[in-house]
Amino acid sequence: MTFRTKSLTNPARADVDAPTFGFWRVGTRERQHAAIEALADAWEARPWPASALRTYSVFAGSDGTTLLHYSQWADEDAHRVFTRTGRDPRNEEVFAAVPGIERLGSTSYRLHRSRVDDPATTAGCVVIVLRRFDKPDPDRARQLIDTLFSVPAHTPTPGLLSAHFHVSTDGSRVLNYAEWTSENAHRAAVADRPQEIDDNAEWRKAHSWPGLTSTTVQYFRPALTFVSRDTA
Incomplete structure (x- = not known):
């Protein structure tokens, strides 16, 4: 089950071996806000995607044009398996709500x-x-x-x-x-x-x-x- 929390992620969690950081370019502050709202809706409406995923966080760039995605995975193999299964329906919902988001890549x-x-x-x-x-x-x-x-x-x-x-x-x-x-x-x-x-x-x-x-x-x-x- 997926829970939204006010606590920030602990980057030094002992059960995390594959943190990943990814960036999106959204263009404007209005689109940045809309993307965050769409991400919240998409994640809260679905079960937790994988047992090896420890946490998932989103940060808004102070420039108003970017988003940072920070995921903590138990191991890199689990992350690879997850990304090979196809498009994440959560992201697809966000892209439909805010067309034109540019994905700048994700790195483990x-x-x-x-x-x-x-x-x-x-x-x-x-x-x-x-x-x-x-x-x-x-x-x-x-x-x-x-x-x-x-x-x-x-x-x-x-x-x-x-x-x-x-x-x-x-x-x-x-x-x-x-x-x-x-x-x-x-x-x-x-x-x-x-x-x-x-x-x-x-x-x-x-x-x-x-x-x-x-x-x-x-x-x-x-x-x-x-x-x-x-x-x-």
């Missing part, structure tokens, strides 16, 4: 490292930092994350609640799912970053990593989270 990851600064506060914003490499190399991707974690934390970062670093299963991407109190808190932290961090050799090394082709930052607000009775 594995969680590599996490830091949790404030587990008690609910995030008002999720910041997705996506790093892409010139070719797949899981070891290189994991080493970049380890280097970021080696940079000393001089003081707690105001507004940062947690950060969860993932490596795509082919090793071509690193995705940081970071929970913040607000988008403004993240922007302030970037603007006010201490000079000693910018001067740190490991920090500079991580941001000029060999083979790193791009780094993008996107802001999202929580919109929907669904769980089943068995996986909550």
Whole structure:
């Protein structure tokens, strides 16, 4: 049975081995809102789709044009089997309600490292930092994350609640799912970053990593989270 919950997904769940992140481009804030409403209707009206699916969450891009889909799967094989069975009727219902949605792809990851600064506060914003490499190399991707974690934390970062670093299963991407109190808190932290961090050799090394082709930052607000009775 499908339940909608106000609680956010825990990215560090021990029973999740294949988190997937996908993006849709919807075009406008009005269409973004309509797509979220259609997703809520489609999921609440149907039974939970697969026992290996732990949670499914939707986030609205602050730019008003995108949606982030975050699914937690028990293992990658279960996700592959699910996607091979054909079109999901939930998505088909959404596409009928909001024609012209552009699917930008979905990627499977594995969680590599996490830091949790404030587990008690609910995030008002999720910041997705996506790093892409010139070719797949899981070891290189994991080493970049380890280097970021080696940079000393001089003081707690105001507004940062947690950060969860993932490596795509082919090793071509690193995705940081970071929970913040607000988008403004993240922007302030970037603007006010201490000079000693910018001067740190490991920090500079991580941001000029060999083979790193791009780094993008996107802001999202929580919109929907669904769980089943068995996986909550």
